[in-house]
Amino acid sequence: xxxxxxxxxxxxxxxxxxxxxxxxxxxxxxxxLAVFSLILxxxxxxxxxxxxxxxxxxxxxxxxxxIYIITLKACGRIRKGNxxxxx
Numbered sequence: 290x291x292x293x294x295x296x297x298x299x300x301x302x303x304x305x306x307x308x309x310x311x312x313x314x315x316x317x318x319x320x321x322l323a324v325f326s327l328i329l330x331x332x333x334x335x336x337x338x339x340x341x342x343x344x345x346x347x348x349x350x351x352x353x354x355x356i357y358i359i360t361l362k363a364c365g366r367i368r369k370g371n372x373x374x375x376x
Contacts, residue, residue, distance in 0.1 A: 291335070294335065295332075295335055298328055298331055298332045298335065299332070301328050302325060302328050302329060302332065305321050305322075305324045305325040305328060306325055308321040309321040309322050309325060315361055315366055316358070316361060316366075316367060319354060319357040319358060319361070320354075322353070322354070322357070323349075323350050323353075323354040326345060326346070326349030326350040326353070326354075327346060327349075327350045329345055329349065330342045330343070330345040330346040330349065330350065333345055
């Protein structure tokens with residue numbers, strides 16, 4: 290059962306990495322990178338490294354995503370009325 294869950298997490302990692310590169314919308318890329326980081330933190334937890342998993346979830350998914358979104362907003366790539374996320 291653990292091997293199946295481990296393999297499913299690895300497949301989800303590859304899929305989220307593909308979407309991070311494939312999307313043309315930068316906000317969608319940032320969100321898929323956040324999903325990648327969350328799945329990677331679950332993978333670290335499965336590999337019995339809970340301290341690394343917590344650090345990955347906090348820094349990778351939380352802080353990095355917030356910095357990317359703030360940067361996109363500061364550069365004017367995200368507008369308040371734009372539903373698509375990019376001009």
